[in-house]
Amino acid sequence: MDIKDKLKLGIKAAPHIKESMDMQKMMKITMLALLFPAAGSIYLFGMKAFWLILTCMITAVLSDKIFRKLRGETTPDKSSVITGVITALVLPPSFPLWAAALGVIFAIVIVKNIFGGLGNNIFNPALMGRAFLTAAFPVLITTYALIPRPVPFLNNNTNSSIAETAATKAVTAATPLSKVRFENKNYNIGALPYFILGEKKGSTGETFSLMILMGLAVLLAAGAADWRLPLSYFGTVFLFFTVLWIVDPVNYISPVVAIFMGGILLGGTYMVTDPVTTPVTPAGKWIFGAGAGILTVVIRCFSGYPEGVMFSILLMNAVTPLINRYTRPRIYGT
Amino acid sequence: MKSGIKIKAHKDITRFEKIGNIPVPDEVALCTKQHIGKPSEIIVKRGDMVKKGQLVARAAKGCSANLHSSIAGKVKAISNLPSISGGTTKSIIVKKEGSQDTDFMEPLSEINAAAVRERVKEAGIIGMGGAGFPTHIKLNPPGEIDISILNGCECEPFLTSDERMMIENAEEIVGGFSYIIKATGAEKGIIGIEDDKPDAAAAMKRAAGKMAGKNIEVVILPKVYPQGYEKMLITAITGREVPSGGLPHDVGVSVHNVRTSKAVFDAVASGRPSIDTIVTVSGESIINKSNIRVPIGTSVSNLLQYYNIQYLREISLISGGPIMGEGVDYLDMPVTKTTTGILAFKYKVENQMRCIRCGKCVDGCPMGLVPQELNRFFSGGDYEKMADAGLEECMECGCCAYICPSKIPLVYNFMVAKAARSGVK
Numbered sequence: 001m002d003i004k005d006k007l008k009l010g011i012k013a014a015p016h017i018k019e020s021m022d023m024q025k026m027m028k029i030t031m032l033a034l035l036f037p038a039a040g041s042i043y044l045f046g047m048k049a050f051w052l053i054l055t056c057m058i059t060a061v062l063s064d065k066i067f068r069k070l071r072g073e074t075t076p077d078k079s080s081v082i083t084g085v086i087t088a089l090v091l092p093p094s095f096p097l098w099a100a101a102l103g104v105i106f107a108i109v110i111v112k113n114i115f116g117g118l119g120n121n122i123f124n125p126a127l128m129g130r131a132f133l134t135a136a137f138p139v140l141i142t143t144y145a146l147i148p149r150p151v152p153f154l155n156n157n158t159n160s161s162i163a164e165t166a167a168t169k170a171v172t173a174a175t176p177l178s179k180v181r182f183e184n185k186n187y188n189i190g191a192l193p194y195f196i197l198g199e200k201k202g203s204t205g206e207t208f209s210l211m212i213l214m215g216l217a218v219l220l221a222a223g224a225a226d227w228r229l230p231l232s233y234f235g236t237v238f239l240f241f242t243v244l245w246i247v248d249p250v251n252y253i254s255p256v257v258a259i260f261m262g263g264i265l266l267g268g269t270y271m272v273t274d275p276v277t278t279p280v281t282p283a284g285k286w287i288f289g290a291g292a293g294i295l296t297v298v299i300r301c302f303s304g305y306p307e308g309v310m311f312s313i314l315l316m317n318a319v320t321p322l323i324n325r326y327t328r329p330r331i332y333g334t
Numbered sequence: 335m336k337s338g339i340k341i342k343a344h345k346d347i348t349r350f351e352k353i354g355n356i357p358v359p360d361e362v363a364l365c366t367k368q369h370i371g372k373p374s375e376i377i378v379k380r381g382d383m384v385k386k387g388q389l390v391a392r393a394a395k396g397c398s399a400n401l402h403s404s405i406a407g408k409v410k411a412i413s414n415l416p417s418i419s420g421g422t423t424k425s426i427i428v429k430k431e432g433s434q435d436t437d438f439m440e441p442l443s444e445i446n447a448a449a450v451r452e453r454v455k456e457a458g459i460i461g462m463g464g465a466g467f468p469t470h471i472k473l474n475p476p477g478e479i480d481i482s483i484l485n486g487c488e489c490e491p492f493l494t495s496d497e498r499m500m501i502e503n504a505e506e507i508v509g510g511f512s513y514i515i516k517a518t519g520a521e522k523g524i525i526g527i528e529d530d531k532p533d534a535a536a537a538m539k540r541a542a543g544k545m546a547g548k549n550i551e552v553v554i555l556p557k558v559y560p561q562g563y564e565k566m567l568i569t570a571i572t573g574r575e576v577p578s579g580g581l582p583h584d585v586g587v588s589v590h591n592v593r594t595s596k597a598v599f600d601a602v603a604s605g606r607p608s609i610d611t612i613v614t615v616s617g618e619s620i621i622n623k624s625n626i627r628v629p630i631g632t633s634v635s636n637l638l639q640y641y642n643i644q645y646l647r648e649i650s651l652i653s654g655g656p657i658m659g660e661g662v663d664y665l666d667m668p669v670t671k672t673t674t675g676i677l678a679f680k681y682k683v684e685n686q687m688r689c690i691r692c693g694k695c696v697d698g699c700p701m702g703l704v705p706q707e708l709n710r711f712f713s714g715g716d717y718e719k720m721a722d723a724g725l726e727e728c729m730e731c732g733c734c735a736y737i738c739p740s741k742i743p744l745v746y747n748f749m750v751a752k753a754a755r756s757g758v759k
Contacts, residue, residue, distance in 0.1 A: 003635050004665050007643070010650045010681030011661040013746035015732040017341075017491070017679065023687045023739045075688055119688040226693065280693035280706045329702035331724045332565065333578040 021223060027078055029224035030270075033215035034085050037266065040208030044148040044198045045093040052100055052204060053088040059101040060084025063108045068117070077118045083107055086126035086270055089205025090263065090310070091133070094145040099137055103129040123317045124277045127267075127310050134310075144175050144201040151197045175201040177262045180253065181306035187257050195260040206266040216269040225273035228282070232289025233268040234259065240297040252301070263309035264296065271309075277317045283327040284320070292316045337700045338558040338566070339733045341491050341657070343530060348616050349494040353502060353625045356640055358434060362404050362631030363415055364390060364426040368670040369460040370467045371397030376426060382409045385437035387607050390426050393455065399468045400458035404609040404629035407431040418653055418660050418667055425668070428631070439605035447473075450517040450602060457601035458608045458671075463496075463562070463591030464654060466672040469598070472590070473517040475583035482520035483571055483589045484511045486527040486534065487555065487562030490655025493675045495612040496592050498625045500527070500534035504541035507592050510599030512548045518588045522549040524571050525592075528557040559657065560731040564589045566700055578727060593674075608671055613637070617652070617677035619644045628669050634676055635665040648681040657732045687740035695734035695744060701727050705734035705744045712747045720751050728752070 041049040064080035087104050107129030115121040134141050176195070179185040187195075194200060198208035205212070219225040241255035252258075259265070272278065278288050292312045299308025366373040374391035384390060384403040391401035403426075410429040414422040442453050455470035463485060484507070488496040500507060508525075515523045525542065527535045535554055542550045555561055555570050565576045567589060574585040582589055590598075593612065600606040609630055616623040621642035628637060634651065643649065652659040653673055662676075669676075695705035703724045711719040725748060734744040 003639050003643075007635075007638075007649060007651075007665060008647050009663050009665070010648055011663045012650055012681075013661070013743050014652075014659060015657040015736045015745070016650060016652050016659065016661070016677070017656040018684070018735070018741065019339075019737050019739070021739050022741060023690060026690075026692075026739055076685075077688070117688070119690050275690045275692035278691075280691050280696050280704065282693070282697060285693065324704075324707070328704055329696065329699075331578070331702045331727050332569075332700065333576050333580065333727070 024078070026224045027082060029219065029222040030082055031085075033218040033224070034082065034089075034270065036211040036215040036218070037089055037205040037208060038085060040198060040211030041089065041093065041204045044207055045146050045204065046149075048146060049093045049204050051097060052091065052093060052095060053085060055097045056088035056100055056104045057081055057084035059104040060087070060108050063105045064113070067109050067113050071113070073117065075117075079118050080108055083112065083125045083129075086205075087129045089266060089270075090126060090130045090203050092141065092144050092146070093204045094143060095140060099133060099140060102136070103133040106132045119276055121276060122320070123314055124271050124274050127271055127314055130310055131314060142178075146201075148198055148201065148207055151194065151199045175262070175306070177202070177300070177306040180261075181300075184251070186250070187253055187261075189254055189257060192257055192260065195257065200261070203263060203266070206263045209260045209265050212265040212269050216265075219269065219273060226275070226285060228285040229272045229278055229289045230268045232286045233272045233293045234264070236290045236293025237264055237268075237296055240294060244297070244301060262300075262307045267292075267296075267309035267313055271313050277320060279320050279323045279327065281324055281327040281329060283329075284323040287323055287327065288316050288320065291319070337698060337702070337733070338560055339698045339737055341559050341736065343557070344492045344616070345494050345497070345530070347623045348492075348614055348625055349497050349531075351624055353495075353498050353612055353627055355627050356632070356637065358405055358430055359629060359632045359636050360430050361410070361633075362428050362629055363633065363666070363668040364401055364403065364428065364631045365415065365417055365423050365668055365670055366391050366401060366425060367417065367423045368401070368466060368630075368672060369399045370465065371399070373424060374398055374401045376412060376424065378409050378426065380409050380411060383407070383431070384409060384428060385435045387609055388437040389607075390428075393458070393468070397468055397471060399460050400456060400607070401426075402458055402607040402609050403428050404631050405430050406434045406436075416664050416667070418662065418670075438607065439601070441605050442602045445513065445516065445602070447517045447519060450513045450598075453601050454517070454598055456607070457597070459594060459597045459601060460608070460671050461591060462593040462597060462608075462611060462671055462674075464658070464672050464674060469590070469594055472588060473514065475518065475588060477583040478586055479518045479520045479583060479588045480522070480586045481572055481588075482511070482515045482518050482523045483567060483587060484514075484523065484525040484592055484595055485562055485564075485567055485589055486525055486531070486538065486592045487567060488531070489528060489557070489559045489562040490657055490659075490675075491559075492616045492677055493614045493655050494616075495614045495625050495674055497531050497534045499596055499612055500531070500592055501537050503596055504534075504537035505544065506599040506603075507595045508538065508541040508545055508550060509603065510595035510597070511550060511590070512545055513598050513602050514588075514590055514595060515548070515550070520588065522551065525550065525552045526555050526567050526571050527552060528561055529554050530557040559733065560700060563700070563729060563731060565729065611669065611671060611673060613669060613673055614675040614677075615641055616675065617656070617679045619649045619678035619680055628673075630671055631668045633666045633668055634662060637669065637676060638678075643678055644680075649678045650681045652677040652679070657736060658730070684741045686742055689740055689742060692739060694737045694739065698733035698737045700731060700733065701729060703728060705748075709742060709744050709747055712751055717751045717755050720748075721755060725751055725755075
């Protein structure tokens, strides 16, 4: 038989082969990476955390579906699940579910879809959702009523820096960060195991640092996140804290401990690496991470807020178009 | 090269086997515009008997090239046939007849710059790496040349025809290069080879060593796509950067492909015109992949009958490499002097997603462009804004579209915009 009768040709534009990594894969890997802190939070805070994550996830998917249907949009977009989970992880575990749902709807409808949907939003939806809730419910968002499950093999009473937490944590809502800010508390290196293994108050997803590190490892190893962003962020934060600590070790926390406090790890792993809201240029990526790092430490140490991760990333999101414009690579031959 | 992309090479399947041959085809279609420039002027007519290597179309005035018959036989027809770059071109169809007598030129007795250039012109040699620029014009640059570069990078995945030639014909290639150096007046010659071809590099080094006094050096370059691009190669080897809108001779460099060099050697040393080429037949749908010597004008369907093809009902056929090559939608398409490979892949429809501004295209672009931004302007139909952002600097290497996780046909969109702009002018 003649070959011409057997062959059917399909024609495409070059390139004819492509990198196997695609957007759906990237999202699946991100979901997988999010499983670690999500599971960690459920271990630490029990069913409260579970319901919070589930509520945020379902609200995100539904509000996204409904809004996009009303708009008549057809392009597939499964990023809402990720937005939902991340929003849950940045809220206190005791946060009321109805209020969390409200924040998620704000994130999906206003922050993402009104700005043009996936790929066009300027701000990280989950963080903007939290910022909205911070403004709407300032008390609820700073109430950390749930106590994380104690780490079994660490004896709380022998560690001087944490012992006091163990005694008072039942009655106070203060997180280690607010103690640093408002009670001039300093944590020494002995507190580190507690912070890494999640025995500290804080947002649902930010307490169990070890889980976040595992999530980060998954993201980087699978190539779903650009390593320059977390590296420049963590690097800058660490350097800045080191300088402060060297200058004044009494009033500033050791950088090794400080980096495990609050939302630095969570923000640096899942929000600083959000491709949509960070620069596209190589130099821009470094600037973004460094900028967010500097702002985080400045807000933490020199402002009225105990935590600066959310605002620092949102501020850098806002200047990302500007960064892109001024960090274009040099064109060859010019 | 600071940017570019890493691509799995897929070369091992064909790089270790000797170049094969196919039987003389029953018919060849000699396209009169295989090169950049004006079509060659046909000097035979229907019914004429031609020998293998006989001139059948003469270079037109200006930028053009000679064309010779690749088989001996009878001119069956002169007709317009579809060509790979779209549209139709006048082609000479020769039907095999009688014994395969050759009609080659005499070997060149005296080697000097003018004689080499003249011989290259007579032999109809064009840039065989893909560009197809008539070589005799390139050998006579308007500016001073101090370095001649021989391109043995073959950075496209799957293709190994250059590599096999360097292994099997190293001395001819280096010999041809010495003629090229002479013709361009360069002081030295540098052969650039990517580090994934150790056998080829060793063979070329040996051959260059035998040409003592000719000042030819082999340089090993890291394997990265698109290292084999003229501008990238020049910068990697000399550190010089071809200015925007300029040509290699603006920085005193002249670049030629190893297969062109082999053709130059054949023309000078044995009087053989450019009538065949080595083609890599590969890709996931080809079972018995190999490199094969093919007379110019052999149809793709004729060539493919010697291969087992998978996914018969739905393949995409490519002329050239998988990144830059052009889709073939016409099985009678003839092999030309610039065909480096015929690849077959299972046809897949890709779902284009929205841009998530990951910036991988920016990392990948060897020209330092921001494809993501260019594409945003493209979506808005603002071609002039694209031009301001450097659209015309795009050399269409395809790194951006290869790496894009949203499968956006970036480079294709840029070609569309360029075509639209040149139409406006």
